[in-house]
Structures are given as C-alpha cells and as structure tokens.
Amino acid sequence: MSEDPDRLHLLYLTLQTLRDDMPVPDQLTESLKKLAIESWKRALDLRCQMPDASNPEWQILRTSHTAALIDSQADILSNLRPTPWIVMAPDRTLLWDGQEYRFGPGFTDNELPPSEVIETAREFATAGRGNAYWDGIAPVRLHPTPGNIESSSLASLRAQAIDCQMCELCKPATRTVSGEGNPKARIIFIGEQPGDQEDLHGRPFVGPAGQLFDSALREAGGNRAEMWITNAVKHFKFIPKRNRRIHQKPDAPEIKSCTPWLATERRVLSPEVTVILGVTAASAVLGRQVTVSRERSRPIPLEDGSIGLVTVHPSYLLRLPDEESKTREYTKFVNDLRMAISTLAG
Template sequence: MRSFVLADPLDFDGWREAARRLRLAGVEPAEVRFVVGHSRGDLFDEAAALPEVEGAFNAPRAFMETAAQLIQHRSENRFDLMYRLLWRLKDQPDLLNVLSDQDVAEAADRVKAVRRAAHKMKAFVRFRQAEDEAGEHWVAWFEPAHRVLQATAPFFVRRFSAMRWTILTPDGSAHWNGEALDCRPAAEQAQAPTEDAMEDFWRTYYASTFNPARLRPQAMQSEMPKRYWKNLPEAALIPELMAAASVRTEAMVTRPTSRPNDRFQRVRAPVVDRAATDDLAPESLDELARGVQGCRRCPLWRDATQGVCGEGPKRAALMVVGEQPGDQEDLVGRPFAGPAGRLLGAAFEEAGLNRRDLYLTNAVKHFKHEPRGKRRLHKTPNAGEVQACRWWLDHERRLVKPRLILALGATAGLAVLGRKPAVQAERGRVMTTADGARVLLTVHPAYLLRLPDPARRDSERARFLADLAAASAQF
C-alpha cells in the first residue's frame, strides 16, 4: 500500500493530477491510499512519489461532477472511492448508470448527504450584526455536516450582495466585501457575535408564524435537526411552543368563526340582465364593459367581485392580451394593476413602448380563484371558460382593430390562436390567425415573478424584453 499526500481536504486539483498519473501508470486502486496533509495512515504505509508519465485521457463529465461534490464529504476514504470509480470507468463506461453497484450507490449516498448539508446551510445560517473599521459587518457561525462552505458561498453572494458578510465554520470561512469573495482559514465560534439587536424581532416573527395546528415534531426535526438549533435565535422558543401546541390548537378550534374579510365587500359588480347583454353585439367599448358586468356565459362571475374589461385607446396599434384578472385587478376593476402589471409596465418602458398607447385586456374577464383562509389563490381558467369568454375578446378585437396582438402566456395564446400553443417554442415570432390577425406570443410576466433563481430570472427577463422589442418593431 502506497500513500499519496494531498494538500488539504478539498484539494480536488491535487487529487485529479495524482489520479491521472496513477491511472496512466496502471496503479490499481487496491495499491493506493490518499491522505491529507501530514497524515500518513498506518505506520507501515509507504509515502510514495507520483510516477512520471506521459499522455492524457478523458473522464466522463458525470463522473467529474460527482467527484467535485463527493470531495466535500467528511469520510476519510472518499478520495479512494473516487479513484476506484475512475479506474473502473476504463472498462465500464456506463458504470455510473448502474445504481445497484456498491461503489456507485455509496457515491450517490454521499453526494446526497453533501447536497443536504448545502441545503441546510442555506436554510439555517443566521447573520448577526457587527461593526468593524469599515462599518456595518454581518457575521454568522455555522457547523455544516460536510465541507460545503466553498461550494455554497456563491449562493450567499447572490442573495446578500449588497452587504458585507462573513460566514465562519470549523473548516474555513468565507468573506464578502461587496466586490469579491475571499475564502479564509478555519475559525472558532468565539469569533462570531452571540446576538444582536435583531434577535428579539426575529424571535417575535417566528413565534407569530408558528402554527400549532400543523405541528409535526418528527418532520420538523428531520428538516431542522437539533444540531443546528444552538445557532438559531428562535431555537430557545421551540420547546415552549411545542409544549403549548395542544392548548393553542384547542383554543383555535373552539374560537368563534371570524367574519369574512371586508375588503372583498368593498366593490360590488352591477347585476345586469343576461338577455340584454349576452346576445347583443356591443357597438362600443363602453357597451362591451357594461355587458361584461352582466355576463353569465360561464360560472366564474359567481365568485368574482366584478368583470374586468380592457383598457386603452379605441384604435391602439398593439393589443396586449393576458390570462385573467388577478386579486388586485378584481378589486379595482382594471387590467394589470397587480405585481405582474407593474413588472409589465417597467418592461414596456425598457422596450420603448408607452403603456398609454396600448390596449390591455385579458382572455378571461372574471377572476378565477379558490379561497384559502383570508386569501384568494389564482387558478388557471380551463379551455371551456376561455372559449366562453372569447366572445368578448373577439368583440374587443373588432372594435379596437389592432395591427398586432401580443399574447402573454398559454391561456392568452389559446384565446387568440384557437389552440394551446407551445409558448417557449413559438415565442418571439409573428403568426397569422385564420381571420388574418397578426399575433406575437411571449410569456406572461407572472412567470418571471415565480422564477426562484436570480440568474434564470435575469435571463428570462432579457428574453421577455427581446419579445417586446420584436413586437414594437412590427408597427
């Protein structure tokens, strides 16, 4: 057995170079042990120099990605496992797909543990406010289950790019000065502040959001293991909150039913006789707006506050069609008045479009939702509801006579094109309908709001702006 020394526990480059030489020299895994630093393993191990070899070979990308995560695991034999897999891939190129193989299964379990440790770090790091010579500085102490700090630190750069912070761990520390990320040696917990002025606010917030009726201790401790509690401000409250959960739950059950949220009663849609509106083609946008308030073509009117018609010039060159009114649009009676509408307005400005020159409407005129406590959660209209409301949209198109229709999302595409489009495949190009209307399809701005990854969100927003620019160039 020969030992080969690596510089540190995360010395991936050193291991890769050693593994390359050893494999080219034909040194089998059973003859090799990798050790870190000055650790030599057993007294009878031979501390060997790497063989001098020439040549190169390519390792599968999937293996390199697995190895880059596997090296973060705390097991002492992880380097040996990595080399054993690399050696076997020479004769078994599809080895990593054989999940029943012992080495592959062991590697997969360790990678899963590393990913879980990274997830826990993102969830349970708690920064505390401190001061240094440069001013405000946020510091956190964390003890990850595996050596995930270097790989996870870029997440905190993206999330907290506007503040200076340091994460201290027993394996190393990461420091962000607002411009560059710096990885430093291991730290001690004494270097981190024990509390700050925000502790009481955080504990108050946690106590106010704790729902005793949904308490599941085993699931909670599985997601938030006790090993992390000592660094969490809210940890001191957890035993007391759990002990009082049954009493609080009983009090919630016996409490009298609360009144409905008054905000849903602020605006009442006028009731119009169906026979006077549904079968008569409107001669103006004002007539159409009055008719929508009495529409009974589908059941959505029953739960909505009011119908929401289009808004804009009577002869707009561009008609923008969304899906349906949202919660705020349903209350104020105007299209695109909520968060998605604000994002859309900002995008219009960047693309050189003036919202006042556009006609904005929706494929469906009533808000489809389901109540969830005091909230109303959006539900996507089905094909029957879209078809029923298409009567109104067709009349809007007839009265406005736009030169181009911009359809936002699949529901709008269904209403305008008469079929369910593949948005990502068909977006950005002008299509012509059977009645000669020119249509450009793109995503709904609400899609951008739902993207959790900042980089993906920025990329998709750039594509959205390009679609708006393409629409602007058509007239």
C-alpha cells in the same frame, strides 16, 4: 325604468290578466317588450357614460337620466368604477367615495370648479343604504347575450360585461374586469385573466405581474397609455385559503365562455399587432393547444389580419426561483415586447 306614460297602466293590465289566469294578449306582450328594450337601452347608455378606473381622481358624470334609473344602477356603477365618482342629474345626485354610495336630490352646478361640485354633492347626497327608501331597490341587470355582444362598441362591451353570467366564475369574483387603454391602439396585449388586485381595482394588469409588465414595456420603448391591455378571461378564478385568494388556471369551457367578449373587443379595435401573453391567451386567440416555447418570438398571421406574437405571461417571471433566471428571462421578455413594437414600423 321606462319613462313611457302608459307603463303603469300596462303593468296593471298584465297583473290583472295573470291574476285571472288568462293568457296575456300578444299586443300587451309586445308593449311590455318595448318597455323592457327601452329600459335596457337607457341603463346601457348611463353605464357607457361612466369612466373606467384608470384615472383614480374624482370623476363627475353629468346626465339627464331619471332618478329611478340612476338609483337602480348604483351597485353596477360602483362595480364599473371602484374609484370615486359623482353622477349629477336634474333630480338626483349619486355619490360614490370608493367605499359606499350616497343618494340625494339633484342640483345645478352652474360651471362650478370640480372641488366645489364634490363638496356640494357631499352636502346633498346624505341618504345611504340605511334609508328604507333605497334599501330595497333592486338593480336593473342587462343579461347580455352573444347577439348583444357582437354588435357592441368598446364602451358598450364594458357596460354589459359587468353583468356577464356566461360561466360560473362570475359568482365568486368581485367584478368583471374589462380591457382598458387607447381605443385607437395599433397594438393590443392579451393576458390570461384578472388576478387578486385586478379583481379588486377593476383594471387589468395592476398587480405584481402588471407592474413587471409596465416596467418591461417601458424598457422596450412602449407607452401603456398608447396600448390596449386586456385578458382572455374577464373574471378572477381562485380558491380561498385562509385570508388569501389563490389563483387558479381557467379551464377550456371558461375560456370558451369568454370568447364573445374577446372576439368583439379585437374586432372593434382592429389592431395591427396582437401580443399574446401566456398559454391561456394563446389558446384563446389561436383556437388550439399551444406550447409557448415553440411559438414564442415569431410573427404569426392571425385571422383578423393582425400579426400575432406569443410570449410568456409576466407572472411566469415572478415564479422563477433565482435571480439569474429572472434576469435572463426578463431580458427575453423585453426583447419580445420590443419586437412587437418594432413590427408597427414595418
């Protein structure tokens, strides 16, 4: 999706060289690499502008990127944010209503109120996948490498992670589920992996375990909007059973594959307190086998300078067989969260 005026000429020369079974000259190779890097950066920039799904209301993204680039990112943008949005550019309108996306020409909103922008975008963006022009457009993928990841910002991490193929979990999962919250958070919570609802909604901790976590966090005096919530593994691991997807525990290679994402996320956030929810997250953060009952409820100095605190994953509480056990363990869980929050006060 380069805008270089010589791009078609360079591609023609490349095809001609390959047709004649000749080696591609180094100078031509370098020029093509520059085009690829330029396109990669433009696609990343567009993705970084897309808000996450924490606010379910319509979001309007105004950009100067070309129609060709926007068209190539339609699938990716709807995976990044499953809830409704509009991308507005000088020569393209792209609308996603949560179910399907539609293309149309660009328009100038002239500071219209959001409701009128949405209505106008609906009128302009009428071409869908049934239109032959857009039906064959291949998405431009970023194919992140550990080197790309290590130098990323939080927005760039999320934008690249949607294309992560570092382990086999990316194939059956709907999408990569990145962390969310306050980028200036002093405390972060790390769980195991997205569940069924997280995979569908593109947000961490929004299913039954997430709802229990929110309740316990409020009871402990915390505010989710002030925290950062993430997982050690960014794809949902499951086995299909009839019309359900049954959670499966990530194995060691899958946890290791996700290490660059989590390590960079923690480095960029630089929290004072890291709350580790469950054995998978504890193994990922501490780099060793962990028994939660032995490590629980005590401060652990971490290599990044933060204080770690291990506790159970909220899904453990949902699996307890009787109300007495659930009440007892829920109280202990709230106390752990309260301890983590109070650590910030010194």
